[in-house]
Amino acid sequence: MHYVLHYGQIAPYLPYLIGGMAISLALSVLSFIGGMVLGLFFAVIRNEGHPILSRLVRIYVAFFTNTPQLVQIYVIYFGLPDFGILFSPFAAVLIGMTLNAAAYLTEILRAGLGTVHAQELDAAETLGMNRLQTLRHVTLPHLFRVAMPALTNQYILMTLGTSMASIFGVEELTGRAFNINSTTFRSIEIFTTVAVLYVVVTFIATILLALVGRWAFRARVPVL
Template sequence: MLSFGDLLPYTDVLLNGLLITIELTVYATLGGVAIGTACAAGRHYGGLWLRALIGAYVELIRNTPFIVQLFFIFFGLPAVGIMLSAWQAGLLAMLINLGAYSTEIIRAGLAVTPKGQIEAARVLGMSPRQTFFRVVLIPAFEKIYPALTSQCIIVMLGSAVVSQISVMDLTYAANLIQSRNFRSFEAYLVTALIYLCFAVLMRQAFNQLGRYLFRHRRDAS
């Protein structure tokens, strides 16, 4: 017989796990998008060696399982003297993973920028830096914003894997609870619902942020 009341004594455990998941997600989103932006610019405008290096990074990450990347960082790097805590290893894995996927998403946006806009910016006397940020990057972000935000949510959901290296996130909390009261169905159902609510809230927050960031462009159109 189901008994969700048995989860009440572990409310603080779930909340703490949720806070760690939120913390990892915020840092991974900000850092991963920054990495993706830099790599996309390098792959689109950089020299041959830089494009090859970034391309190798993107293909490596996109074609290997996230859990293998996580294990390599946490268990493999100490072999070469790089020691990371479980939390640091989990965050680094999420940063690298989101960085690779967002690189391709952002690069797709950069690639569709009309050359006429770039030439017009040069005629107006804009510097290469001004042209990149105002004429290329911002319109590119507007085009790929839905895909980019979806990838951020996917990385948040994938963060459940970091519990495998004892990061005390939401999934770790669910594992801990069911190991103590043997209420697996209730623990994992509640955890799944929390992830669902968090994903929906993230999407709503991203939508509101998008309306704010691109409001001037919509008003101009």
């Protein structure tokens, strides 16, 4: 009980930590975009694709949402080299997170697609829109407006999930925290500082995404 907190000792490392934060953000943004693209594709297949493809997407989603992201990345990073497929740590984590995010986002987007009214699609057809135009002007705006809160939630959870990249040696925020921990041994100080940084970053992300949702899709998302 004779421990004295010395936040001063880790103050010089703050720029180093913020650099790590940039890598964390890059990971989360890239995997979110990748997951969105894959997820949108899968959601459309799942809703109106060929029955066999639809079944395959269902299996994919069930498998990836029912297994931990950590072990998925373990398989990609440590398991695939058995078959001669080697990834750098960053690439392995990025692929794992994207595949994992795609599964969750498929479910979110599919639920959103289900809320597009049939009348709206009929109206678009009456106006002579082709399928792409319908997607661009009717389905997607509606989808994002409905799904925005869930998507924000998913993005925040993914930002928190990037912390497991440190386990594979990616020097993002948590990885750099471990580095500083092993040079200064100021464990409590360093990990509480990192926790505060995560809180700040996710708060900013929540507010930004809410503003984007309001501005671009007129989603009714409370900013705070």
